[in-house]
Amino acid sequence: MSKRRIKKIAIIGSGIMGSGIACHFANIGVDVLLLDIVPRELNDKEKAKGLTLEDKVVRNRLVNDALAASLKSKPSPIYHSSFASRITTGNLEDDIAKVADVDWIMEVVVERLDIKQQVFEKLEKYRTPGTLITSNTSGIPIKFMSEGRSEDFQKHFCGTHFFNPARYLKLFEIIPGPKTDQEVLDFLNEYGEKFLGKTSVVAKDTPAFIGNRIGIFSIQSLFHAVKELDLTIEEVDKLSGPVIGRPKSATFRTVDVVGLDTLVHVANGIRENCPNDERSELFKLPSFINTMMENKWLGSKTGQGFYKKSVSADGRKEILSLDLNTLEYRSAKKAKFATLELTKTVDKVVDRFKILVKGKDKAGEFYRKSFTALFAYVSNRIPEISDELYKIDDAMKAGFGWEHGPFQIWDAIGVEKGIELMKAEGLEPAAWVNQMIASGNTSFYTVKDGATYFYDIPSKKQTKIPGQDSFIILDNIRKTNEVFKNSGVVIEDIGDGILNCEFQSKMNTIGGDVLAGINKAIDLAEKDFAGLVVGNQGANFSVGANIGMIFMMAAEQEYDELNMAIKYFQDTMMRMRYSAIPTVSAPHGMTLGGGCELSLHADKVVAAAETYMGLVEFGVGVIPGGGGSKEMALRAQDLFQKGDVQLNVLQEHFLTIGMAKVSTSAYEAFDLNLLQKGKDVVVVNKDRQIAVAKQHAKLMADSGYTQPVKRNDVLVLGKQALGMFLVGTDAMEDSKYISEHDMKIANKLAYVMAGGDLSEPTKVTEQYLLDLEREAFLSLCTERKTLERIQHMLTKGKPLRN
Numbered sequence: 165m166s167k168r169r170i171k172k173i174a175i176i177g178s179g180i181m182g183s184g185i186a187c188h189f190a191n192i193g194v195d196v197l198l199l200d201i202v203p204r205e206l207n208d209k210e211k212a213k214g215l216t217l218e219d220k221v222v223r224n225r226l227v228n229d230a231l232a233a234s235l236k237s238k239p240s241p242i243y244h245s246s247f248a249s250r251i252t253t254g255n256l257e258d259d260i261a262k263v264a265d266v267d268w269i270m271e272v273v274v275e276r277l278d279i280k281q282q283v284f285e286k287l288e289k290y291r292t293p294g295t296l297i298t299s300n301t302s303g304i305p306i307k308f309m310s311e312g313r314s315e316d317f318q319k320h321f322c323g324t325h326f327f328n329p330a331r332y333l334k335l336f337e338i339i340p341g342p343k344t345d346q347e348v349l350d351f352l353n354e355y356g357e358k359f360l361g362k363t364s365v366v367a368k369d370t371p372a373f374i375g376n377r378i379g380i381f382s383i384q385s386l387f388h389a390v391k392e393l394d395l396t397i398e399e400v401d402k403l404s405g406p407v408i409g410r411p412k413s414a415t416f417r418t419v420d421v422v423g424l425d426t427l428v429h430v431a432n433g434i435r436e437n438c439p440n441d442e443r444s445e446l447f448k449l450p451s452f453i454n455t456m457m458e459n460k461w462l463g464s465k466t467g468q469g470f471y472k473k474s475v476s477a478d479g480r481k482e483i484l485s486l487d488l489n490t491l492e493y494r495s496a497k498k499a500k501f502a503t504l505e506l507t508k509t510v511d512k513v514v515d516r517f518k519i520l521v522k523g524k525d526k527a528g529e530f531y532r533k534s535f536t537a538l539f540a541y542v543s544n545r546i547p548e549i550s551d552e553l554y555k556i557d558d559a560m561k562a563g564f565g566w567e568h569g570p571f572q573i574w575d576a577i578g579v580e581k582g583i584e585l586m587k588a589e590g591l592e593p594a595a596w597v598n599q600m601i602a603s604g605n606t607s608f609y610t611v612k613d614g615a616t617y618f619y620d621i622p623s624k625k626q627t628k629i630p631g632q633d634s635f636i637i638l639d640n641i642r643k644t645n646e647v648f649k650n651s652g653v654v655i656e657d658i659g660d661g662i663l664n665c666e667f668q669s670k671m672n673t674i675g676g677d678v679l680a681g682i683n684k685a686i687d688l689a690e691k692d693f694a695g696l697v698v699g700n701q702g703a704n705f706s707v708g709a710n711i712g713m714i715f716m717m718a719a720e721q722e723y724d725e726l727n728m729a730i731k732y733f734q735d736t737m738m739r740m741r742y743s744a745i746p747t748v749s750a751p752h753g754m755t756l757g758g759g760c761e762l763s764l765h766a767d768k769v770v771a772a773a774e775t776y777m778g779l780v781e782f783g784v785g786v787i788p789g790g791g792g793s794k795e796m797a798l799r800a801q802d803l804f805q806k807g808d809v810q811l812n813v814l815q816e817h818f819l820t821i822g823m824a825k826v827s828t829s830a831y832e833a834f835d836l837n838l839l840q841k842g843k844d845v846v847v848v849n850k851d852r853q854i855a856v857a858k859q860h861a862k863l864m865a866d867s868g869y870t871q872p873v874k875r876n877d878v879l880v881l882g883k884q885a886l887g888m889f890l891v892g893t894d895a896m897e898d899s900k901y902i903s904e905h906d907m908k909i910a911n912k913l914a915y916v917m918a919g920g921d922l923s924e925p926t927k928v929t930e931q932y933l934l935d936l937e938r939e940a941f942l943s944l945c946t947e948r949k950t951l952e953r954i955q956h957m958l959t960k961g962k963p964l965r966n
Contacts (some may be wrong), residue, residue: 168296168351170194170359173268176256176283178227181300182272183234184330187241190250191331191773192359192848197262200227202255220258227253241331243773244831256283261290268296270324277304284309288317296348298324302376303433306341306369318343324352325373327563332774335563336362337373357631361773361848363562370549371437372430374556375563377549378542378570380430384446385537386415390488391450393530397470397485402499403530408520409513409567416470420463424456443541452488461486468493501527511670513567517576521585535573536586542570543594546621553608554618554629571608579606596621614641636854638666638701647688653681661694661865662858672702674758674790675710676729679736682762689745695861695869696743698762699750699854705775708757709733711784715954718945727942730789733758734934737791740765744871746864750857752850756780756826760838761790767864769844770857771830777838778826784957785905785950787913788821789941794933796821797917799837801879814885815892818917822910876929880919889914905949912940 172195175186186198202223206215215222234241235248242248254262263269269291271283280299291297293316299309306323313321323339336356340349349366356364367373372380390400397416405414419427428449435447449457456462456469463469472484472493484493503523507516520531542556550556557569574582579601583593600608603624610617610626616637617626636658647663648655652675658664665685669678682698689696699705717726740747740762749763752772760777763769771777779788779796787793800817804810819825820836827833830846839846845860847853890911897907915921916936919928944950 168267170267170296170355172197172266173270174199174263174266175270175272176200176287177272177274178230178253179272179274180230180234181326181328181330183231184241184328185270185272185300185326186231186251187234187248188326188330188360190247191243192361194250196251197254197259197266198227198231198251199254199256199259200230202226202257223255223258224253227255239329239332240828241329243331243829244835247831256286260286263287263295264290264292266295268298270298270300272300275301275304277308280304280309281311284313284317288313291317295320296352297321298352300324300326303372303430305371306339310341310343315343319345320348322348322352323369323373325367325375327375333563333565334361334363334561335375335559336360336364337367337375337559337563338364339367339369339373341369353631357849358634358852359848361850363558363851365555365559365562367555367559368549371434374549374559376430377434377545378538378556378560379564380427380434381443381446381541382534382538383415383419383427384431385534385541387450387453388446389530389533391452393526393533395526395530396497396499397488398497399499399501399526400530402504403501403527404534407504407507407513407516408573411565420469420471422463423465424453424462424469428453428457442544443537446537452491455491456486501525503527503531514572514576517573518578518581521577521581532585533589535577536582536589536591538570539574539582540586540591540593543597546594546596551622552618552620554616575607575609579608599624611640614644616640634855635851636664636858638664638854642666648681648684650677650681650684652677652679653685655681655685655688657693658697658854658858660858660862662697662861663689663693663695664697664699664854664858666700667702667706668700669710672700672704672706672759673708673710674706674733674762675713676732679732682736683739686739686743686745686747690743693745694865695746695748697748697750697854697857697861698740698766699748699770699857701850701854702753704753704759705751705755706757706759706762707754708759708780709790711954712958714786714945715951715958718951718954721946723942723946726945727938730938730941733761733790734938737761737765738930738934741767742872742874746861746869748857748861748864750853751775751777752853757788757792758790761788761792761795764795764838765791767869768860769839770853770860771833771839771844771846772850772853773830773846773848774850775830775833776826776828777830777833778824778836779821779838780824780826782822782824782906782909783953785909785947785953786941786944787909787916787937789937791934791937793821793913793916793937793940794930796837797880797919797933798875798878798930799840800917803837804879810881811885811888814881814917815888818889818913821913874930877927878919878930878933879925879927880917880922880933881925882919882922884918884925886914886918886921889918905947908947909944912944916940 173189174197175182176199178198178200186196189196203225210222273279273283297320301323310318310321321341322344325337327333327335338352353364356362401414401416431447435444460466461468470486474482474484485496487494502525506519510516553571557571560566560569600619605619608619615632616629618629620627641656642654645656647657652669654666654668656664663685667678685696747766748768749766750770751763752775755775755777757780760779779792781788796817800814803813833839834841847856893907893910896902
């Protein structure tokens with residue numbers, strides 16, 4: 165690792181991209197200087213205040229307004245509102261000399277070569293030699309940007325392409341210039357992965373680099389296929405969305421969000437600058453795109469694109485779809501295909517591809533045409549845009565949110581089968597693919613000793629993908645390192661005496677099989693291992709308990725069985741806390757309900773920065789019943805000793821549950837006391853999470869972990885707190901802020917968190933609170949309104965308020 169450190173960065177240009185990048189550097193603790201141009205004239209507000217162009221508030225207006233707009237945007241570009249204080253704003257006239265004190269200067273101005281060159285000329289006057297200097301560009305050739313600059317400037321200059329929004333999209337393309345020093349590329353590659361939490365990809369200086377070259381080809385290919393196969397935009401979005409591991413926005417909704425003009429700009433750039441591209445005709449815009457551009461139907465930014473929000477005369481909201489034949493908006497049509505029905509029972513996306521390309525209907529034809537076009541195209545882009553095939557897959561997964569890259573999909577179908585389908589469509593792969601098969605390699609990837617290998621074209625052999633040593637990839641070790649498996653979990657030996665318990669249920673819900681698996685993992689770890697991590701690498705850590713199971717028991721009035729099931733859940737959570745070995749939870753994505761409760765009871769939490777954590781049981785008419793209500797009462801009392809007003813602290817923790825608050829990042833979870841400062845940690849790169857969790861489990865074990873003593877000193881406030889809660893819920897119900905049933909749920913929670921109706925503050929055991937919690941949970945399950953909410957949740961997929 166280079167000894168270079170990034171303590172301060174200057175971002176030049178505060179537009180959507182510049183402000184977003186500034187926020188993400190602030191997210192990881194870097195001091196940011198954000199600069200933009202000085203306004204040329206006053207606006208009406210400034211004139212009314214009698215300000216002049218010399219006033220600082222005017223001179224910094226553009227940068228301050230842009231940053232403020234970014235911080236207000238949804239989803240937020242920043243992990244925590246307090247992190248914005250790490251950004252200092254200024255302008256390119258008064259503050260440009262400050263770039264002498266930074267470690268990295270990043271230019272993010274308008275996509276015009278002449279303007280970028282002017283900015284670099286100014287910056288070089290103040291830049292300290294040795295300072296990194298990069299351009300965030302989506303396609304302007306890097307080789308032209310640094311022309312005329314000093315040798316030191318050119319050695320430390322390259323392209324660094326973030327995808328928008330910078331916080332959420334993981335691709336970080338690094339594009340060397342003609343004279344970029346290898347040390348700079350190596351540093352940025354590691355910095356992007358380790359500190360920024362990105363998938364770093366070193367790309368060649370070719371039009372649109374890797375991500376946009378393949379991504380725009382894929383979209384353009386679908387633009388042409390939609391007319392050829394006479395498909396509607398809803399049908400294409402159904403076929404190109406989650407069913408094949410792509411985002412819910414699929415194709416046309418994605419274009420609406422990004423902006424049709426942005427896509428057209430990149431597509432035109434590729435067509436004009438890639439004359440030898442064998443599929444250049446696909447980058448020509450179909451007539452319907454030209455019409456939409458003329459009409460300024462650019463998507464979300466203009467209020468209409470392929471979709472349009474509409475409000476009928478009776479006030480009913482509706483999303484209309486564009487008919488590509490008539491170019492008129494109409495009500496959305498349901499998309500349904502027999503081929504997709506065949507994949508409904510296939511949970512793993514990678515197992516669906518073989519089924520999809522065999523489809524006998526229009527969907528099957530769509531997949532054969534689109535996949536074979538993609539396979540042929542990416543094979544012909546090597547070595548033009550990349551020498552290594554895995555970089556193309558990495559770019560598509562990280563930049564466009566694909567679960568599987570083109571070569572991984574091809575592998576899933578079968579390389580030779582893919583060639584067969586290609587030839588049926590009149591296409592041919594690049595010569596190296598046939599040579600690969602001839603050399604005895606029948607797949608682009610293989611897994612060996614827990615590591616992924618890729619087919620290296622020059623050597624004609626499988627080569628280990630670099631940089632994996634920092635990761636534990638569960639897909640790669642699941643079969644070889646499996647210690648135990650049931651229908652809900654796989655327990656793997658992840659080395660150094662540490663086990664990992666990986667959920668395998670649908671959406672990682674927690675039911676009886678998962679609870680049994682957790683208990684088995686603790687048994688195994690206590691007997692033969694040193695520690696336990698509970699973590700997975702699915703889309704979400706866990707969306708909570710299996711409410712279908714709860715509904716069935718409650719509906720059948722099997723209350724003894726339900727009581728036993730809830731007690732089993734509580735006992736398992738308590739085993740997480742009071743086992744003989746250290747337990748570490750590794751939450752990421754949605755960590756709701758029971759998933760949150762599990763993390764609350766681990767010895768340590770190693771959370772991904774993008775963790776959306778909360779106790780959301782109120783939405784289905786119950787309180788947290790797996791120890792969550794008890795735990796929030798306990799955590800509140802632990803703060804009593806720090807001098808806080810007891811009732812206020814307890815009320816805050818009560819409202820966290822009562823309002824079903826969910827953090828929008830791991831850092832916000834600290835505010836809710838769902839994560840604890842000084843104990844729990846945050847990892848920016850989710851790919852590193854299991855490895856980091858393992859390190860913490862091992863460190864605790866090596867430091868001499870001792871099984872904790874069960875708590876019998878939890879201070880509850882009794883009637884004093886209960887009275888406050890009941891007055892509050894009664895007032896809220898009286899003012900129609902909550903329903904009568906909401907009040908009933910809140911009062912049950914109040915009873916638990918107050919420790920019952922004890923006459924005075926009393927120290928109790930955790931088990932005392934767990935018993936109160938379980939009793940309250942069960943009583944709510946007898947309520948008709950609760951059963952209605954659970955049924956609505958199961959059928960509609962979202963909570964019902966009544």
